[in-house]
Amino acid sequence: LAKTTQPISMDSYEGQEVNITCSHNNIATNDYITWYQQFPSQGPRFIIQGYKTKVTNEVASLFIPADRKSSTLSLPRVSLSDTAVYYCLVGDMDQAGTALIFGKGTTLSVSS
């Protein structure tokens, strides 16, 4: 399983765009990149998943360069409710959705 490295914490203000970068130098050919969000006292919630280039949904965008050794989660115009811990996971397609290996994540604090 590929090890991931992401910043421990980030601060932002409401209305700003937030970019959280995750490094995964040892990513394997079969690995997907998935981001989860966790609010206090709740279980993690899936945000977005990608394999290469760019993926966008109603919540976020995920940018993956050609070498796939890093990825960036982009949250457009954050609000106070985006304050949470964000986890970057890299895992085998065959185990997609199970046997997830979480790091410590990035704690995002959004202020007004």
Place this chain on the structure above:
Amino acid sequence: NAGVTQTPKFQVLKTGQSMTLQCAQDMNHEYMSWYRQDPGMGLRLIHYSVGAGITDQGEVPNGYNVSRSTTEDFPLRLLSAAPSQTSVYFCASASGRINTEAFFGQGTRLTVV
């Protein structure tokens, strides 16, 4: 749609006691997992299952047992609780298809005294 349901939400045990944390999902998912989360830490995988009758160990399996007799249920058993098992426990399920996402329960906060 209930999703993933964990019971109980809170539990206090004495050292040496045994108990079972229940997890049920109503999405007909093949994959189910158990995680523990300690303060300031990410989730750590305890055990997981890729289908009824199939289980495997995760990162921190010692002190825990699991079984998967049905698709819906994946109970986690603590055989002899220790203070080091004080944690928040999360159960998750996933369909098992490629590009799938995991759905997590609300967690069980366990304190062992």
